[in-house]
Structure formats: structure tokens, C-alpha cells
Amino acid sequence: MKKMRIAIPTRRQFLVGTAAAGTAAAAGGAWVLTDDPIDFIVAMIKRSVPYIDFEPGAVETFAEYYIDRVEPQRQGNIEKISKLVRGIGLPLTETILDGNEKYENFRRTTVSTFLIGTDYFDEGRDQAKPVAFFGVNPCGRNPFAQFA
Amino acid sequence: MQFIAADQTSGPWDLVVIGSGFGSLFFLHSYLERNPTKKVLMLEWGRHNTTDWQLEHNTNSDIAPLSTFSNESPKTWNFNIGLGGGTNCWSGMTPRMHPNDFRLRSLYGRGMDWPISYDDLMEDYDWAERIMLISGPPDMGKMFPGAGNYPQRPHKMSSPDLILKAANPDVFFSAPCAKLSESVPGRSACCSNGSCSLCPMKAKFYGIDNMTFVFDNPAVSICTGARVRHIHAEGDTAKSVVFQSGGREYTVAGDLIVLGANGIHAPFILQQSGILDGEPGAYLGEKMLALVEIYLDGLEHFDGGTSTTAVDLRYVDGPHRAEGGANLYWSENSFQWSGLRLDPPNRFREVLPVAMTVEDELLRDNAVVDTGGDLPKVVHAGFSDYAMKGLDRAVSKVPEVFGALPIEDVQFRRIEPTTDHLQGSLRMGTDPETSVVDPDQHHHRVRNLVVVGTSVFPTTSWANPSLTCAAMSLRLGKRI
Numbered sequence: 001m002k003k004m005r006i007a008i009p010t011r012r013q014f015l016v017g018t019a020a021a022g023t024a025a026a027a028g029g030a031w032v033l034t035d036d037p038i039d040f041i042v043a044m045i046k047r048s049v050p051y052i053d054f055e056p057g058a059v060e061t062f063a064e065y066y067i068d069r070v071e072p073q074r075q076g077n078i079e080k081i082s083k084l085v086r087g088i089g090l091p092l093t094e095t096i097l098d099g100n101e102k103y104e105n106f107r108r109t110t111v112s113t114f115l116i117g118t119d120y121f122d123e124g125r126d127q128a129k130p131v132a133f134f135g136v137n138p139c140g141r142n143p144f145a146q147f148a
Numbered sequence: 149m150q151f152i153a154a155d156q157t158s159g160p161w162d163l164v165v166i167g168s169g170f171g172s173l174f175f176l177h178s179y180l181e182r183n184p185t186k187k188v189l190m191l192e193w194g195r196h197n198t199t200d201w202q203l204e205h206n207t208n209s210d211i212a213p214l215s216t217f218s219n220e221s222p223k224t225w226n227f228n229i230g231l232g233g234g235t236n237c238w239s240g241m242t243p244r245m246h247p248n249d250f251r252l253r254s255l256y257g258r259g260m261d262w263p264i265s266y267d268d269l270m271e272d273y274d275w276a277e278r279i280m281l282i283s284g285p286p287d288m289g290k291m292f293p294g295a296g297n298y299p300q301r302p303h304k305m306s307s308p309d310l311i312l313k314a315a316n317p318d319v320f321f322s323a324p325c326a327k328l329s330e331s332v333p334g335r336s337a338c339c340s341n342g343s344c345s346l347c348p349m350k351a352k353f354y355g356i357d358n359m360t361f362v363f364d365n366p367a368v369s370i371c372t373g374a375r376v377r378h379i380h381a382e383g384d385t386a387k388s389v390v391f392q393s394g395g396r397e398y399t400v401a402g403d404l405i406v407l408g409a410n411g412i413h414a415p416f417i418l419q420q421s422g423i424l425d426g427e428p429g430a431y432l433g434e435k436m437l438a439l440v441e442i443y444l445d446g447l448e449h450f451d452g453g454t455s456t457t458a459v460d461l462r463y464v465d466g467p468h469r470a471e472g473g474a475n476l477y478w479s480e481n482s483f484q485w486s487g488l489r490l491d492p493p494n495r496f497r498e499v500l501p502v503a504m505t506v507e508d509e510l511l512r513d514n515a516v517v518d519t520g521g522d523l524p525k526v527v528h529a530g531f532s533d534y535a536m537k538g539l540d541r542a543v544s545k546v547p548e549v550f551g552a553l554p555i556e557d558v559q560f561r562r563i564e565p566t567t568d569h570l571q572g573s574l575r576m577g578t579d580p581e582t583s584v585v586d587p588d589q590h591h592h593r594v595r596n597l598v599v600v601g602t603s604v605f606p607t608t609s610w611a612n613p614s615l616t617c618a619a620m621s622l623r624l625g626k627r628i
Contacts, residue, residue: 048490069206101562108487115488115496142482144450144497145340146304147329 035086037078038063041110043090048111052120058133062114065136074106116141149363151196151370154393157400162186164389164402166376166417167193169233171600172408173355174276174618176362178625188367189400191374191391193409194230199354203346208237217412217516221528225434226568227410231363231372234410234614235355237568239344240326241456242282242615243476244273244292248465249609256469258534259509259607263578263587264620270294272619277324280353280618281332283454284324291319291461303329303338304453308444308500308553309479312458315552319462323478326353326614327454334358342455342482374398378421379405379597386597404596404628411570411603412516412524418574418584419518425593426584429516431572432528435473435608436506436535437564439485440546441499445554448497450488452481456503460549463542464610473507473538474610477549486561500553501561504542507610508535510572531563539563569613574603589624600624 041063046054070078081103085093097103117136119125121143163179165172168190176188194211202208209230216229228237247266252259270293277284277298284298302322305313312320327338328351335358336349344352355363362368374391380399381387388401407414415429452458458479465474480501489499514528531539546558577583580592585604591597600621602613609616 049493051493071206105486105561108490109484110487111490112483112487112496121496141341141343141484142339142450142455144448145453145481146451147337147340147453 035079035082037067037075037082040078040082040085040090041066043085044107045111045114047090047094048107049115053130054118055130055132058118058131059114062117062133062136066110066113077106113141116143149196149370150366150368151372154371154374154391154396154398157189157369157371157374157398159187159189160401160403161189162402163188163404163406164400165190165406165408166389167191167233167408167410167414167601168231168355168370169228169408169410169601170235170355170614170617171602171621172233172406173235173359173362174279174621175406175408175600175625176365176368177279177359178622179628180362180365180367180625182626184367186367188365188369189402190368190370191376191389191400192231192370192372193375193413194228195372196231196356196370197236199236199347199350199357202236203348206346208345217416217523218525221526222530223528224565225412225526225570226566227412227570231370232355233408234568235353235359237345238352238614239456239612240347240352241478241612242277242280242284242324242326243459243611244295245609245611245616246291246465247293249607249611252469252607256467258469260575260577260582262606263576266293269616269619269623272622273615275622276615276618280326280358280615281328281335282324282326282615283329285322287317288321288324291321291464298324300329303327303457305457306449306452306479306481308447308449309452309458311447311552312460312479312550316460316462320458320460323454323456323459325454325456327351329453338454340452340454340481342484344455376409376417378417379407379423381421381423381594381597384593384595386594404598406598406600407574408600410601411573412526414599414601414603415516415573416518416524419516419524423591423594423597425591426575426580426582427512428584429518429524429573430512430514431510431575431606432514432516432526432570433508433510433572433608434567434569435508435610436531436539437567438504438506438539438542439561439564440502440504440543441486441559441561442502442546442550442553442555443489443557443559444498444500445556446498447554449500450481450483450497452479455480455482455484457481462549463545468541469507471537472541473509473535475504475506475538475542476610477542477546478503478505498556500550502546502550504539505567505610505612506535506538506542508532508538508608510575510607516573569602569608571602571605571608571613574599575606576604577606588627589620598624598628
């Protein structure tokens with residue numbers, strides 16, 4: 001399915017210098033040194049699918065889009081986890097939250113929403129290129145659906 | 149639509165209708181066909197939030213349900229305050245109730261029998277399905293007598309669904325729903341994105357968009373922002389309705405009063421009116437909604453044509469209902485429920501989310517309570533042992549029900565906080581001591597007061613209630 005790239009003016013663009021410096025991300029385990037929820041979302045996604053190579057800035061663009069639109073109650077919970085992540089790191093945080101249905105649901109639905117907004121599932125994608133983020137569409141969120 | 153201001157409502161009116169959800173709309177649809185010259189005033193607490201407004205603001209209403217009552221309950225409750233009521237926020241699932249759902253007491257010794265039968269509703273089930281353009285399978289008559297004559301073809305099942313259908317042809321079906329499989333003027337086909345409460349395609353049936361016969365009918369005047377506070381009755385006759393709007397109070401007289409507010413506010417209106425016959429507010433409840441995930445070995449899911457593609461009905465009835473609630477299994481084709489599978493790598497689609505609705509038993513002490521203030525209080529102990537036993541059985545049967553699939557693992561995920569199906573608080577019955585309305589939904593004593601909506605359901609069933617509510621209202625509209 002063709003998706004339109006959504007041009008998102010991001011405060012991330014203003015923060016990216018310091019945030020990037022504050023985020024030490026390694027494949028399979030990200031240590032986030034800030035309590036910016038965007039950094040937490042980025043680290044969580046990258047840790048969930050460490051084997052996927054994304055275009056630079058792809059995950060960050062999604063994370064900012066996501067944080068800008070998430071409902072207030074969930075935003076509050078994300079901020080709390082972000083503070084915990086800043087203190088003890090993401091791997092230990094996720095160890096503590098292992099078996100927590102709400103966190104697991106949040107992690108999976110968020111990662112899924114991001115992946116659906118990329119070209120990862122496009123069968124014709126050039127496998128040699130990093131995965132690109134195109135945007136989150138209000139409809140067509142299930143690219144596997146068949147209607148015939 | 150003919151909107152009028154509160155100070156233009158003086159009337160008198162032939163009908164004053166309180167609320168504008170499924171109950172009110174389908175009642176008026178039927179009633180006005182036979183009584184086109186009657187003058188109707190519709191009083192709606194909320195605003196007219198168009199479907200475009202709802203999409204733009206990512207919500208169905210500007211009024212948060214939890215701001216309209218106090219909740220002393222381990223669970224939450226949801227409804228929609230706005231023109232169209234629950235037709236805005238519902239998920240669009242439309243199973244009929246099983247014939248034995250109406251005889252729960254006499255067959256299984258639980259709850260109470262309904263004063264009407266499946267046969268009483270058959271004709272109006274069919275009518276409601278045609279009005280909403282239900283998509284469904286032609287073989288549904290195997291479970292529900294007379295069903296299967298759906299105006300829209302069924303949505304495409306997913307790959308696991310097709311295996312299950314082949315293995316269980318008499319109990320496993322494409323799910324009937326009010327989401328189009330084929331576009332019609334003004335409504336697009338479902339895009340299967342899973343956000344059905346805010347359908348981006350307008351594929352789902354919305355009252356405000358798809359019941360123009362009612363809303364645009366010249367007989368109907370609509371006053372929004374009108375919160376009804378009480379019904380004034382003299383002796384056994386309802387005389388008028390008192391509502392608040394813009395800080396002022398208004399009184400409108402009507403020959404017939406139709407109470408179609410939700411299952412928390414409708415009984416509260418009767419309580420505040422001093423119309424206490426049959427214990428309005430008692431027996432509040434709803435069915436349970438829970439989620440399991442079936443992890444599949446080498447079989448991919450999510451390739452169906454709508455968000456909920458299929459339903460297994462083998463345990464919606466049977467002797468197990470004497471001990472625990474009946475249940476059904478929904479095959480969920482949307483990963484909005486719990487996401488794609490992330491572990492192990494690259495098996496994203498090898499998971500089948502299964503939602504289960506489980507019948508609960510309505511208990512007297514679970515109630516809407518009038519404490520004398522402006523807002524009702526809900527006192528509820530949470531799901532009963534009957535529902536929990538039903539859930540335990542439903543989970544234990546997953547390997548059997550889905551045994552045709554290559555199951556790697558089954559994981560229970562969660563019980564949802566609410567199904568948005570408020571029921572029981574103005575229940576119907578033949579005995580005025582134990583019910584509020586009679587089999588024709590007339591108040592037992594105040595005979596020109598009728599109640600529409602799911603608050604009259606005496607049991608929760610396992611089935612989503614909207615279709616049955618619509619059919620009951622169509623039937624009522626023909627009988628007045």
C-alpha cells in the first residue's frame with residue numbers, strides 16, 4: 001500500500017542534538033539518560049525489534065508524533081516510566097515490568113503502530129535499504145487485510 | 149435536522165423523547181411510520197457532535213461519562229452523551245440473542261425470564277438488520293431461527309478463521325456487524341483499521357448519519373444541551389418533563405413520555421421523580437469482556453476484511469449456564485487489541501487475539517443510587533462469581549474451540565474495564581414488584597411512560613445488546 005509521507009514539524013528537531021548525545025543506545029539494550037518520554041519511546045521500539053535497521057530519525061519522528069497525540073492519562077504513565085528508565089535504564093525497567101499486562105500491551109501496540117507506518121511489511125521493499133517511516137494513517141492501519 | 153432552543157420547547161407535544169440513542173431512534177423510526185403527524189420533542193443532554201467532529205477531536209463526545217456520576221465500583225462504566233447516543237461509540241457488532249437467553253430462569257435457574265421471547269422479536273430483528281445494513285453470513289440460521297437474510301455479504305474471514313469454519317461449520321460463523329462489506333451512497337466499506345468507535349470511513353452505522361428518517365423528519369424537533377432532571381406525574385399519569393439548559397429550568401408537557409437515557413441516568417431520572425415502583429436503579433450490570441491470545445505455529449492472521457471477523461457460538465447456550473455465564477469467542481482481526489507478536493523475531497502475524505464476552509448475573513445490590521445530589525452514584529461489587537466461573541470455563545475451553553489451529557501457546561491477557569453495555573437497571577417483567585416496565589416496556593403504574601434502551605434488559609446475555617435493543621424498540625413503535 002502506498003502511504004503519504006507526513007511532514008511533521010518536530011520539536012525533536014530542536015532537541016535532537018542534546019537528546020542524541022544523551023541517549024546511548026546499543027542493539028538489544030538501550031540506556032536512556034534523559035527522562036524525555038520521546039527518548040523512552042525510541043529506546044523501547046529499538047529494543048523490541050533490534051534486528052530491524054531503520055533510517056536515521058525514523059523512530060524519533062514517530063515517537064514525537066506519538067507523544068504529541070497520546071491521551072493525557074497514558075501520557076502521564078509514560079512520563080512516570082520515563083523517569084524510571086532514566087534512573088535504572090530500560091533493560092532493568094522492562095525486567096521489573098515483565099508480566100505487567102498494561103506495559104506489555106502498550107509496548108506491543110506502540111511498536112506495531114510504528115511498524116505499520118513504515119515500509120517494513122511492503123513486499124516490494126528493497127531489503128538492502130534501511131526501513132523508512134512514512135506516517136500514521138487514520139485508516140488502513142491493517143496492511144494485511146484482504147477484502148475480496 | 150430541526151434544532152430548537154430550550155425556550156422554544158413549550159409545546160404541548162404528543163411525544164417527549166428523552167435521549168437519542170438506539171432505543172429512542174429505532175422506536176421513533178417505527179412509530180413515525182405509523183403516526184407521521186405526531187409532534188415529537190427530542191431532548192438530548194449532549195451536543196450534536198458530527199462524525200467529522202468526532203474524528204477531528206478523537207472522541208465521541210465532549211462530555212466525559214465519568215464526570216456525570218460517582219462510581220463506587222471496582223469496574224468502570226461507559227456510555228456516550230451526545231446526539232445519537234451509543235450509536236456513535238459502539239463497535240458495530242450485531243449478534244442476535246439466542247432463543248434460550250429469554251428463558252434463563254426456567255431453563256437454568258438463574259436470573260429471570262424475559263417477558264418476551266425470541267419469536268416475538270424475529271420480525272424486528274430482521275427489520276433492524278435491514279435498517280443498519282448488517283453484513284453477515286447466510287448460514288446464521290443454524291444458530292438463530294430466521295437469521296441469515298443479511299443485506300450485505302459477510303466480510304472476508306482471516307486464514308485461521310477459514311480453518312476453524314471448515315472444522316466447525318455449525319458453530320463458527322463470519323461475524324455479523326454494522327460495518328459495510330460493500331460501499332453504498334454515503335457509507336464506505338470497512339477498512340479494517342480496528343478503531344470502530346471512531347470509524348474513519350463511516351462504514352459503521354451511526355444514528356446521526358444513517359437515521360435521517362428520524363432526525364430529518366419534520367415531525368421531530370431536537371433540543372440539545374437539555375439535561376432532563378425529572379418527570380412530573382400526577383397519580384398514574386406522566387404530565388411533563390423538567391429539564392435544565394443554560395442554567396435555567398424548563399417544563400414541557402407531553403402525552404407520551406419515552407425515557408431512552410442510558411442505564412445509569414434513566415433510573416436516576418425516575419428516582420429523582422419519585423417514581424420508585426419496581427426499584428429503578430437496582431440490578432445494574434453488564435456482561436464481561438476478556439481477551440486471550442493464541443500464539444500460532446506457522447500460521448498467519450490479520451488477513452480478514454474487518455476488525456472482528458468471526459464468532460464461535462458453541463457455548464452461548466447449554467447446561468453450563470446453571471453454574472456460570474454463557475460466552476462467545478470473537479476472532480479479532482485487529483492488532484489494536486494487543487499489537488503484533490514481537491517475540492520471537494519476524495513472527496508478527498502468528499497470533500490470534502480472541503475476545504470473549506461472558507454473561508453476568510444481575511444482582512439487586514448492584515445499583516444506581518440517588519443520594520439527593522445532582523449526580524447518580526453507582527454502587528457495584530464488580531463481576532459476580534457467575535461471570536468469573538463463566539470466564540474460567542471459557543478460557544479452559546480455548547484449546548478445544550480453536551483445536552483445528554496449530555496452537556503454540558494460549559495466554560490470558562486481561563478483563564476489559566467495561567463493555568459499554570449498561571443493562572438491568574429498569575428491567576422488564578410481568579410482576580410490578582420485581583420489575584419497572586411491563587412486556588411492552590410501559591411503566592407498570594405510570595402508563596403513558598415507556599422506557600427504551602438496554603436498561604430494560606432483565607439479563608445481560610452474552611450477546612452485544614444493540615441489535616436486540618433496536619429490534620425491541622421497532623416492535624414497541626408498532627404497538628403504541
